[in-house]
Amino acid sequence: MRRVTIKDIARMAGVSVTTVSRALNNAPEINEETRQRILELCRKEGYRTNLLARSLISSRTNVIGVVLSDIAGPFHASLALHIETYAAQLGYQVMLCSGQPGDGRIDGLFDFLISQRVDGILMTNASNSALEFLERYQSAVPIVLLGAFAPLESSWRINSVSTDNYVGGQLAARYLHDLGHREVAYLGMREGSATHLLRHRGFLDAAAELGMEVETAWNRESHSTTEMGYYLARELFLKPFRQTAVFAASDLMALGVMQAADELDIAIPEQVSLLGFDNIDYAALPKIRLTTFSQRTEALARSGVRLLMELIKSGDGAEFTQRLLTPALVQRDTCRSIREERSERS
Amino acid sequence: MRRVTIKDIARMAGVSVTTVSRALNNAPEINEETRQRILELCRKEGYRTNLLARSLISSRTNVIGVVLSDIAGPFHASLALHIETYAAQLGYQVMLCSGQPGDGRIDGLFDFLISQRVDGILMTNASNSALEFLERYQSAVPIVLLGAFAPLESSWRINSVSTDNYVGGQLAARYLHDLGHREVAYLGMREGSATHLLRHRGFLDAAAELGMEVETAWNRESHSTTEMGYYLARELFLKPFRQTAVFAASDLMALGVMQAADELDIAIPEQVSLLGFDNIDYAALPKIRLTTFSQRTEALARSGVRLLMELIKSGDGAEFTQRLLTPALVQRDTCRSIREERSERS
DNA sequence: CTGTTAGCGCCTTCAA
DNA sequence: TTGAAGGCGCTAACAG
Numbered sequence: 001m002r003r004v005t006i007k008d009i010a011r012m013a014g015v016s017v018t019t020v021s022r023a024l025n026n027a028p029e030i031n032e033e034t035r036q037r038i039l040e041l042c043r044k045e046g047y048r049t050n051l052l053a054r055s056l057i058s059s060r061t062n063v064i065g066v067v068l069s070d071i072a073g074p075f076h077a078s079l080a081l082h083i084e085t086y087a088a089q090l091g092y093q094v095m096l097c098s099g100q101p102g103d104g105r106i107d108g109l110f111d112f113l114i115s116q117r118v119d120g121i122l123m124t125n126a127s128n129s130a131l132e133f134l135e136r137y138q139s140a141v142p143i144v145l146l147g148a149f150a151p152l153e154s155s156w157r158i159n160s161v162s163t164d165n166y167v168g169g170q171l172a173a174r175y176l177h178d179l180g181h182r183e184v185a186y187l188g189m190r191e192g193s194a195t196h197l198l199r200h201r202g203f204l205d206a207a208a209e210l211g212m213e214v215e216t217a218w219n220r221e222s223h224s225t226t227e228m229g230y231y232l233a234r235e236l237f238l239k240p241f242r243q244t245a246v247f248a249a250s251d252l253m254a255l256g257v258m259q260a261a262d263e264l265d266i267a268i269p270e271q272v273s274l275l276g277f278d279n280i281d282y283a284a285l286p287k288i289r290l291t292t293f294s295q296r297t298e299a300l301a302r303s304g305v306r307l308l309m310e311l312i313k314s315g316d317g318a319e320f321t322q323r324l325l326t327p328a329l330v331q332r333d334t335c336r337s338i339r340e341e342r343s344e345r346s
Numbered sequence: 347m348r349r350v351t352i353k354d355i356a357r358m359a360g361v362s363v364t365t366v367s368r369a370l371n372n373a374p375e376i377n378e379e380t381r382q383r384i385l386e387l388c389r390k391e392g393y394r395t396n397l398l399a400r401s402l403i404s405s406r407t408n409v410i411g412v413v414l415s416d417i418a419g420p421f422h423a424s425l426a427l428h429i430e431t432y433a434a435q436l437g438y439q440v441m442l443c444s445g446q447p448g449d450g451r452i453d454g455l456f457d458f459l460i461s462q463r464v465d466g467i468l469m470t471n472a473s474n475s476a477l478e479f480l481e482r483y484q485s486a487v488p489i490v491l492l493g494a495f496a497p498l499e500s501s502w503r504i505n506s507v508s509t510d511n512y513v514g515g516q517l518a519a520r521y522l523h524d525l526g527h528r529e530v531a532y533l534g535m536r537e538g539s540a541t542h543l544l545r546h547r548g549f550l551d552a553a554a555e556l557g558m559e560v561e562t563a564w565n566r567e568s569h570s571t572t573e574m575g576y577y578l579a580r581e582l583f584l585k586p587f588r589q590t591a592v593f594a595a596s597d598l599m600a601l602g603v604m605q606a607a608d609e610l611d612i613a614i615p616e617q618v619s620l621l622g623f624d625n626i627d628y629a630a631l632p633k634i635r636l637t638t639f640s641q642r643t644e645a646l647a648r649s650g651v652r653l654l655m656e657l658i659k660s661g662d663g664a665e666f667t668q669r670l671l672t673p674a675l676v677q678r679d680t681c682r683s684i685r686e687e688r689s690e691r692s
Numbered sequence: 693c694t695g696t697t698a699g700c701g702c703c704t705t706c707a708a
Numbered sequence: 709t710t711g712a713a714g715g716c717g718c719t720a721a722c723a724g
Contacts, residue, residue: 005717016695021719029693046486051461052398052407053717056700061398063441063462074627077423084444088451093458095409096442098430105434112439115397116409140392259632281420286605287633351701362711367703375709399701402716 004045012045013038024049055117062091064308065113067106068098069125073223073252074280075297079124079146082301090309092119110137120308122146130194134158142311146304147195147295157320159311161304163295164324165195169202172247172275172293175329177210180339181245181273184212187232187257188249190219196249199277203247215243224249229256237264244338245273251280251292254334258288269336279330289333299325350391358391359384370395401463408437410654411459413452414444415471419569419598420626421643425470425492428647436655438465456483466654468492476540480504488657492650493541493641503666505657507650509641510670511541515548518593518621518639521675523556526685527591527619530558533578533603534595536565542595545623549593561589570595575602583610590684591619597626597638600680604634615682625676635679645671 006024010017015034022030023038041047055061066083068076084094095118097109110133113121120142123130134143138158145160176184186203190196200216207214217232229248236246237260248254254276261268268274276283276292283290303323352370356363361380368376369384387393401407412429414422430440441464443455456479459467466488469476480489484504491506522530532549536542546562553560563578575594582592583606594600600622607614614620622629622638629636649669 003717007717017718018696018720019694022694025719031693034693048457048461048486050402050463050717051458052402052463053700054719056396056398056402056702056717057719059700074420077427080442081423081444084442088444093462094442096412096426096430096440098427098434111394112397115394116439117396117398140394255631262632282628282631285601285628285631285634286608288631349701352703353701363702364704364711365709368710371703377709380709396701399716400703402701402718403703405716 003050004047005050006047009038009042009045009047013041059117061117061119063093063095063116063118064305065095065097065109065116065118065121067109067113067121067123067125068096069130074282075147075250075252075278075295076124078280078297079301082298083122083146083305086302086305090305092305092309106133114140120144120312122304122308131158139317142308142315142317144304144308144311147300159307159321161300161307161323162195162325163300163327165198165327166202167324168277168293168327169199169204170206171202171327171329172199172277173203173206173210173212173214176245176247176273176275176335177207177212179245179273179335179337182212183243184214185236185241185243185246186214186216186249187236187246188219188224188229188253189216190221190224190249192222193224196224199249219249219253224253226252226256226259229253230260231256233257233260234264237261237266243272245275245335247275247277249277251276251278251283251290254290254292255282255288258290258334269334273335273338275335277327283330283332291332291335292330293327294330295327296325349396350393351396352393355384355388355391355393359387405463407463407465409439409441409462409464410651411441411443411455411462411464411467413455413459413467413469413471414442415476420628421493421596421598421624421641422470424626424643425647428644429468429492429651432648432651436651438651438655452479460486466490466658468650468654477504488654488661490650490654490657493646505653505667507646507653507669508541508671509646509673511544511673512548513670514623514639514673515545515550516552517548517673517675518545518623519549519552519556519558519560522591522593522619522621522681523553523558525591525619525681525683528558529589530560531582531587531589531592532560532562532595533582533592534565534570534575534599535562536567536570536595538568539570542570545595565595565599570599572598572602572605575599576606577602579603579606580610583607583612589618591621591681593621593623595623597622597624597629597636600636600638601628601634604636604680615680619681619684621681623673629676629678637678637681638676639673640676641673642671 006017006020010020020038023035064087066080068080087094122144124146134145137143145158147162186200189200217236219228221228233256246257248257254274257274266272276290279292279294282288283292307321352363352366356366366384369381410433412426414426433440468490470492480491483489491504493508532546535546563582565574567574579602592603594603600620603620612618622636625638625640628634629638653667
């Protein structure tokens with residue numbers, strides 16, 4: 001599988017390598033005839049530019065790295081796929097890596113990507129420790145954080161595109177309140193996650209303002225899984241509980257809640273309303289029909305890629321941008337109003 | 347963002363580039379003391395090996411390309427993610443691309459990946475035209491086709507790892523027959539797809555053998571989507587139909603069938619049994635509980651990566667391997683036996 | 693219009 | 709144990 005190089009072509013065509021290079025790069029200063037002759041020869045010989053060599057000179061690879069955490073989750077997977085699609089439209093290829101902070105692999109990934117001379121890195125990661133990486137590596141390469149952002153600490157000097165999780169939490173609380181719920185559960189708060197921290201904070205703040213009582217069920221694992229939702233929901237449902245609604249901090253967990261409710265013969269939404277967050281594909285399925293908040297992964301991905309491109313072009317490491325997208329309520333069938341009953345009773 | 351090179355380090359350390367190179371590569375012929383001194387300096391200066399330059403010499407990149415079709419589908423996405431995970435364990439990075447044959451992008455992708463000097467390519471693609479690409483490009487780089495294979499044409503000289511779709515089709519037919527079904531629908535046969543062709547063929551062959559009548563609903567689009575399943579199911583259900591079971595050629599379509607059935611008040615499995623194929627994550631959800639055949643994406647991915655590694659190592663372009671994995675029935679709640687009723691009636 | 697020369701950052705002989 | 713020289717495949721000044 002020895003490859004034919006520009007030099008081989010030059011020899012065969014009886015010209016210099018420069019001429020071949022020019023033919024290949026649509027340089028203006030070259031005889032159209034010889035160009036055609038060379039191009040034809042290249043085709044016949046199966047010549048392919050060695051992009052590594054070219055990048056070595058131009059010091060641009062047209063490749064961006066994507067670091068995924070929670071690679072198995074549909075939300076992150078969807079992001080990755082949209083990133084690829086949009087980047088391709090802009091002439092960039094994607095180098096995909098996965099790893100969770102804490103597993104020790106992330107450092108290696110960044111080092112690798114930088115060594116590979118990617119033009120920029122997109123990181124989809126919600127954990128607080130992600131910020132360390134950002135600060136450590138963004139001097140070496142432009143990095144954009146996707147889907148998580150901690151405006152609580154307004155001093156972070158990072159670039160990010162994210163759903164506004166604080167507002168999302170607020171909206172969730174208000175929506176449940178509007179439906180008449182006064183005692184609700186926040187299910188699956190995870191401490192290590194900036195995303196969830198904000199969502200929780202927003203939820204609590206709005207709830208307090210509206211005089212709504214909320215009990216928080218904590219997730220001590222490092223991911224929000226369906227199993228965890230199932231587990232927490234059972235814990236909640238198995239003891240006497242007064243909550244009329246549960247807000248699951250992610251759709252995946254909401255699915256677990258559904259399963260637990262199913263098994264315990266608790267009707268959703270008749271006995272308890274269920275509200276999710278993410279609007280993953282699953283949520284729209286017939287028989288699931290989960291009411292939730294939409295994180296528009298495509299919009300996030302596009303916006304993130306675009307921001308990264310700007311950073312790559314400007315090369316300015318001193319300016320930081322945070323973009324926030326407001327999540328949108330997607331009403332389906334798992335939340336119901338209990339206003340009438342309440343007024344009846346009172 | 348100018349990068350510090352091996353040369354810079356050499357100058358700072360007062361040694362030659364060769365020495366630095368040796369320090370970096372754990373070469374034996376070097377004073378341990380100077381090595382430590384150099385390594386320390388590299389760390390302090392934030393030196394990173396330029397992998398492009400290294401690859402230029404070694405002509406190995408430790409990167410494999412992955413060409414995905416149907417990037418939005420959960421089956422392919424799952425494959426991609428598992429490929430990444432396993433490849434990483436073996437010290438390889440993944441370069442992810444997407445494109446469907448026929449959209450004109452595939453050619454570009456292969457050219458790009460080869461130009462990028464990936465060590466090998468993994469292609470997850472079921473369409474017949476994929477074989478053209480394989481034959482055209484595999485002289486330039488090792489390629490493994492994942493998840494589709496056409497043993498009908500035993501002369502294809504390709505490398506592949508795939509679910510045995512023919513056997514899968516047979517098993518599906520036999521299973522439905524065992525449950526007592528005698529008139530069934532095969533929903534979503536797609537002509538351009540080698541995968542579906544085999545599944546269909548296997549199904550028909552077994553059905554014929556067992557004396558089961560099957561009506562095929564064709565999918566004329568290029569992908570198997572939930573919408574298509576919905577559409578085809580409506581078409582089937584809206585006219586008088588005698589089928590007691592439908593085999594949906596993919597889970598995604600099965601979901602569409604469920605939705606259509608729901609809307610038309612056709613109970614599954616009471617009125618009609620539903621059998622899927624793929625065992626995507628969705629299928630296991632509470633309230634879905636689809637009976638289906640499992641394509642073990644992780645096993646496929648691992649096996650595919652392993653085969654590709656072998657090809658890369660051996661560099662032998664004259665030996666071809668096909669690996670087939672038998673799909674396994676995953677019984678859940680959408681198929682029921684109608685044996686008793688039949689015997690009552692007769 | 694075309695060729696010559698000099699690298700990009702690194703590794704690999706071959707001498708010292 | 710260390711260094712100098714050459715080259716991987718390509719591009720980018722310069723001359724002709």
